[in-house]
Amino acid sequence: DSGVTQTPKHLITATGQRVTLRCSPRSGDLSVYWYQQSLDQGLQFLIQYYNGEERAKGNILERFSAQQFPDLHSELNLSSLELGDSALYFCASSVGGQGPEAFFGQGTRLTVV
């Protein structure tokens, strides 16, 4: 158990809908990273937050947004969902803003039908 908690574990929703994925980082970790993993693309970095502020952006679509709250939990919002958004979404956390050694949650499996 990495100490990173993601909810829900599985999510099935229709195209055009909006969903929110939630992540609680390990105790003491200030950085939260979001990744998308699909069969053809592998693990893709989406976005990073550090102590409530956006730190870096990767391949995140405009339909997706994220935030980190004062208690350091983070939410990833996915809107106007398309079939191609079906994937495993991981959250990872690390202590600092620069360290790459991140611990991953178990992921949320999103299926868009």
Place this chain on the structure above:
Amino acid sequence: EDKVVQSPLSLVVHEGDTVTLNCSYEVTNFRSLLWYKQEKKAPTFLFMLTSSGIEKKSGRLSSILDKKELFSILNITATQTGDSAVYLCAAYSGGGADGLTFGKGTHLIIQP
């Protein structure tokens, strides 16, 4: 564009064999190379390599980085069925684009 390429994509060996997994990278402002093991869901951290030529070891697993040739290898000796997993390699740039650039992974299957 940052790129990490792993080979082979898939590998099937018998228990007890030794395997070598390869990872090459082209990353701007490279800082470190990380290996993860992904069994069912979450990738679990194995190694982080920052310096060239220094081997990191954990039990039957070891890894080394060559910063001149831009690659890393992960060795697993005396493989066991529990080693079956996808092994992911990631390069960390630490620059403006924080986060890790992952390869697509090597799917390792250990047959009894």
